[in-house]
Amino acid sequence: MLSCQTLGEGIIAMSLNKTFAALADPTRRKILTLLKRKELSVNEMAINFDITLPSLSHHLTILKNAGLISYRRRGQQLIYSLNLSIFEEVAKELYNFFNKKI
Amino acid sequence: MLSCQTLGEGIIAMSLNKTFAALADPTRRKILTLLKRKELSVNEMAINFDITLPSLSHHLTILKNAGLISYRRRGQQLIYSLNLSIFEEVAKELYNFFNKKI
DNA sequence: TTATTATTTAGATAGTTATCTAACTATCTA
DNA sequence: TAGATAGTTAGATAACTATCTAAATAATAA
Numbered sequence: 001m002l003s004c005q006t007l008g009e010g011i012i013a014m015s016l017n018k019t020f021a022a023l024a025d026p027t028r029r030k031i032l033t034l035l036k037r038k039e040l041s042v043n044e045m046a047i048n049f050d051i052t053l054p055s056l057s058h059h060l061t062i063l064k065n066a067g068l069i070s071y072r073r074r075g076q077q078l079i080y081s082l083n084l085s086i087f088e089e090v091a092k093e094l095y096n097f098f099n100k101k102i
Numbered sequence: 103m104l105s106c107q108t109l110g111e112g113i114i115a116m117s118l119n120k121t122f123a124a125l126a127d128p129t130r131r132k133i134l135t136l137l138k139r140k141e142l143s144v145n146e147m148a149i150n151f152d153i154t155l156p157s158l159s160h161h162l163t164i165l166k167n168a169g170l171i172s173y174r175r176r177g178q179q180l181i182y183s184l185n186l187s188i189f190e191e192v193a194k195e196l197y198n199f200f201n202k203k204i
Numbered sequence: 205t206t207a208t209t210a211t212t213t214a215g216a217t218a219g220t221t222a223t224c225t226a227a228c229t230a231t232c233t234a
Numbered sequence: 235t236a237g238a239t240a241g242t243t244a245g246a247t248a249a250c251t252a253t254c255t256a257a258a259t260a261a262t263a264a
Contacts, residue, residue: 016125016131017126017128020122020123020125020126021122021126023118023122023126024119024122024123024125024126025221025222026119027222029118032199033199036199041240041241042240042241042242043239043240043241051222051223051224052223052224052225053240053241053242054223054224054225054226054241054242054243054244055222055223055224056241057241057242057243058221058222058223058242059222060241060242061242062221073230073231075231075232075240076230076231076232076238076239076240076241077231077239077240077241078240078241078242087196087197087199088197090196091193091194091196091197092193094189094192094193094196095189095190095193095197097134097138097189127251127252129252143210143211144210144211144212145209145210145211153252153253153254154253154254154255155210155211155212156211156212156213156214156253156254156255156256157252157253157254158211159211159212159213160212160251160252160253161252162211162212163212164251175260175261177210177261177262178208178209178210178211178260178261178262179209179210179211179261180210180211180212
């Protein structure tokens with residue numbers, strides 16, 4: 001696959017890449033939907049899926065790298081929560097994609 | 103990968119899948135950016151990329167299936183153009199994802 | 205009708221990603 | 235400190251996707 005650099009994309013386009021790729025997976029969108037209700041530890045999330053913890057962890061890493069979620073430690077648990085601000089940004093970005101003149 | 107059915111997703115979620123997957127690729131976003139300026143035939147688009155026509159055609163198929171573009175024939179050429187309405191819908195969908203209460 | 209141009213489809217391949225099991229790290233508790 | 239709980243990292247594998255070349259389809263021109 002062509003890299004971002006190959007296509008001469010800037011930092012904003014690169015982060016859009018990550019964001020859309022993160023949102024493209026149904027498991028990850030389900031994670032986001034769960035976190036929309038309330039922040040959750042990994043084990044609490046895991047109840048809702050038929051995948052192993054390492055797989056879930058993999059998806060969390062992708063969402064983290066896309067800036068869509070954050071976490072903090074509470075004792076032995078890692079509590080994940082939604083980053084609301086970046087969603088608005090992506091929605092704006094997408095909206096502008098149409099309405100902005102070049 | 104888990105299918106949409108496995109996750110019990112509805113038709114809207116499934117189309118979101120396609121949309122985000124389509125937008126996740128930088129080449130496809132570049133196609134959309136080009137079409138934002140004006141509708142183009144495949145050969146006209148091809149000038150802007152270092153990939154073969156079959157590869158470009160592959161990307162166009164994905165964008166078509168996601169509902170993001172359409173085409174019409176003009177003689178020997180297929181003229182592709184942006185579907186503006188679906189972009190607004192995705193932007194709205196994304197915006198609601200945050201702001202809507204469950 | 206034959207050749208040419210425009211584009212897609214088919215089939216193969218290489219790179220990426222989602223998944224698993226096994227092993228590791230971090231925190232808490234006894 | 236030893237054991238238990240919570241989660242991540244490592245390494246392997248199977249499925250998916252982007253790409254290519256070659257062949258097929260569609261419309262036009264000679």
